[in-house]
Each structure stands twice: as structure tokens, then as C-alpha cells.
Amino acid sequence: MTDTVDLDLCLAPLRGVTGCAFRTVFCRHFSGLSRAVAPFIPTVMGARVKPALLAELRPDRNRALPLIPQLIGKDPADLALMIKALRDLGYGRVDLNAGCPWPMVARKGRGAGLLADVDTLRRMLDSGCAAMPEGFSIKVRLGLKTPDLLAQRMEVLNDYPLCEVAIHPRTAQQMYEGHVDLQAFSDGLARCRHPVVYNGDIRTAADGAFLRARYPAVRRWMIGRGLLADPYLAERLRGSAAPRDLFRVKAFLDDLLAAACEESHGEKQVLGRLKELWGYLAPSLCRDGTLLKRIRFCHLLDEYRRTVDDVFRRQAAWVESRDGLVL
Numbered sequence: 001m002t003d004t005v006d007l008d009l010c011l012a013p014l015r016g017v018t019g020c021a022f023r024t025v026f027c028r029h030f031s032g033l034s035r036a037v038a039p040f041i042p043t044v045m046g047a048r049v050k051p052a053l054l055a056e057l058r059p060d061r062n063r064a065l066p067l068i069p070q071l072i073g074k075d076p077a078d079l080a081l082m083i084k085a086l087r088d089l090g091y092g093r094v095d096l097n098a099g100c101p102w103p104m105v106a107r108k109g110r111g112a113g114l115l116a117d118v119d120t121l122r123r124m125l126d127s128g129c130a131a132m133p134e135g136f137s138i139k140v141r142l143g144l145k146t147p148d149l150l151a152q153r154m155e156v157l158n159d160y161p162l163c164e165v166a167i168h169p170r171t172a173q174q175m176y177e178g179h180v181d182l183q184a185f186s187d188g189l190a191r192c193r194h195p196v197v198y199n200g201d202i203r204t205a206a207d208g209a210f211l212r213a214r215y216p217a218v219r220r221w222m223i224g225r226g227l228l229a230d231p232y233l234a235e236r237l238r239g240s241a242a243p244r245d246l247f248r249v250k251a252f253l254d255d256l257l258a259a260a261c262e263e264s265h266g267e268k269q270v271l272g273r274l275k276e277l278w279g280y281l282a283p284s285l286c287r288d289g290t291l292l293k294r295i296r297f298c299h300l301l302d303e304y305r306r307t308v309d310d311v312f313r314r315q316a317a318w319v320e321s322r323d324g325l326v327l
């Protein structure tokens with residue numbers, strides 16, 4: 001691999017997909033990532049954090065990549081308690097989720113809902129920065145229904161010693177659909193005194209080059225669905241132009257299946273996780289949707305294994321993405 005582009009490339013948190021098993025197995029087969037933010041964990045009430053809640057974050061299970069735990073919640077005392085538990089595990093970085101768009105989360109003032117309530121946002125930032133003074137960051141969206149809220153909230157974020165602000169330039173109402181709003185990202189970037197991470201719809205090396213040229217001040221990039229659709233994306237963003245080796249993709253999937261079975265919570269759950277990943281990957285192997293249908297049709301692990309073996313026996317070539325920012 002020609003590693004020509006020097007990048008800080010972070011794996012985005014995708015709950016249900018980029019857990020401990022995925023991160024570990026991914027790094028066994030592919031390279032290019034600098035670090036990862038773990039999918040969110042809710043803050044909990046009480047005097048003590050149950051170890052099971054933090055099992056995915058245990059350092060002995062997370063040696064493959066530098067990992068930043070992420071918390072979601074709206075109670076400052078609960079946040080401080082969770083951060084203390086994470087410090088006890090050895091973490092010096094924690095991220096606060098202020099971007100989750102799901103209505104049942106945001107309506108209750110968590111995730112993207114935090115952006116709507118300045119007082120709670122401030123209390124959470126007070127608590128997070130006090131509990132993790134040098135390593136507290138936040139991941140945000142542009143707003144709830146309109147893209148102008150973040151620009152106002154940047155004044156609040158600028159009052160705190162955050163170590164970075166990751167911006168996904170969509171509103172919560174957009175969920176993960178529609179265009180990212182690069183103009184609103186530019187506004188947020190211009191107002192932010194902290195290091196900014198760009199996150200959203202990076203799917204090809206051309207997207208990376210386009211964004212780097214447009215935002216020379218941005219040094220940190222976060223990729224999620226693009227990497228699931230193309231496990232070579234991180235390597236390609238760094239300059240690799242080597243043809244994709246489908247055997248490596250197959251070996252990765254086999255290994256991921258084995259790891260998921262090992263930590264497993266039953267056949268149905270393992271299949272569910274793999275199907276979620278295939279939802280992103282399948283269009284890179286077959287444009288017309290029939291492959292994804294075949295995978296989704298598998299109800300037993302043996303059926304799934306046979307289907308995947310068959311897919312890669314027949315698969316001739318990679319299908320280049322048509323969904324990038326730069327077409």
C-alpha cells in the first residue's frame with residue numbers, strides 16, 4: 001500500500017455495527033484508520049456503573065485501535081459518574097453525543113436534543129470538562145429542524161476547553177438522508193475555536209480530496225457508512241490505488257462471523273448484525289439489490305455461510321460507488 005496522504009482518520013460510531021468485534025476484526029484485515037469513537041453508551045443513574053455496561057470498552061478487548069468512548073444522556077451527575085468509571089478503566093478521552101437524531105432520543109433532550117436546551121447543554125459541558133479536563137469532546141449536528149442552530153451553539157461550545165468538535169452537517173430531521181450542508185459546515189467551522197472533525201458522506205478517495213481542498217483547516221476526518229460499503233476506503237483516502245482484493249473482503253467477513261459467534265448472543269442476533277453490515281456492503285458487489293435480498297433471506301447461520309461462499313465464488317469485480325460527494 002502506498003501510504004502517501006497523512007491523515008487523522010477516525011472510525012465513526014455506528015451503534016449495532018462498529019462494536020468491539022468489528023473494530024478488532026477490521027484492523028486484522030485492513031488498515032488506514034487512526035482511531036475510533038465507540039458507539040454510544042447511555043449514562044445511568046445510581047451510585048455505581050455496572051461493569052457489564054462497559055464490557056465493550058474494556059481495554060484488553062480494544063487493543064486494535066485507539067478508542068474514544070462515547071456517552072449519551074442529559075444528567076450532569078450521571079455523566080460525571082460514567083466518566084469516572086471510564087477513567088478507572090484507563091481512558092483519557094470521552095465524547096458526548098449531541099447528534100443522535102432518533103425522535104425518541106432527541107425529544108427527551110438527549111443526543112441532538114441537547115442542542116435545543118442551552119442550560120442543560122452547559123451543565124453537561126461543565127460536568128464533562130470537569131471530569132475529563134483534557135479529553136472531553138462533543139459530536140454534533142447542525143440543528144433539529146433547521147441548520148442554523150449549531151452556529152448559535154458554537155458560542156456555548158467555545159466557552160469550554162473541548163479537545164475537539166465533530167460536526168455531521170445534517171439536521172436531526174434529515175436523519176442520515178439528503179445532502180450534507182457544506183455551507184452550514186463552513187459556518188460552524190469558521191465560528192469554532194476547537195479542532196473540528198468533519199463527518200458525513202465520505203465514500204470515495206475523490207470525496208476526501210475534494211473536502212481536504214475545500215477545508216484546508218480541517219485536519220481530522222471521520223468515516224462511517226463509507227467504510228462499511230468499502231472496507232478499503234481508509235487505505236484509499238491515504239492514497240492507495242491498489243485494486244481491491246475480494247479475498248480479503250471475504251476473509252474479513254468470515255472472521256467477523258466467527259468473532260460475532262464467539263461473543264454471541266444467539267444465531268438471530270449474529271445474523272442481524274451481519275445483515276446490517278451487508279446493507280452497506282452489498283451495493284459495492286451488486287448494483288441491483290438482488291444480493292442484499294439473498295443475504296436478508298438467510299434465517300440460519302449455515303444458510304448465510306453458504307450464501308456468502310457462493311457470492312464470492314461468483315463475484316468478478318468491485319462496483320465503484322455512485323453515491324459520493326464527488327461524482
Ligand SMILES: Cc1cc2nc3c(=O)[nH]c(=O)nc-3n(C[C@H](O)[C@H](O)[C@H](O)COP(=O)(O)O)c2cc1C
Nearest residue numbers: 012013014015039040139168199200201223224225
Ligand atoms: C446505524 C447507525 C448507528 C449510529 N450510531 C451512532 C452512535 O452510536 N453515536 C454517534 O455519535 N453517531 C452514530 N451514528 C452516526 C454516525 O456516527 C455518523 O455520524 C453518520 O453515519 C454520518 O457519517 P457517514 O456518512 O460517514 O456514515 C450512527 C449512524 C448509523 C447509520
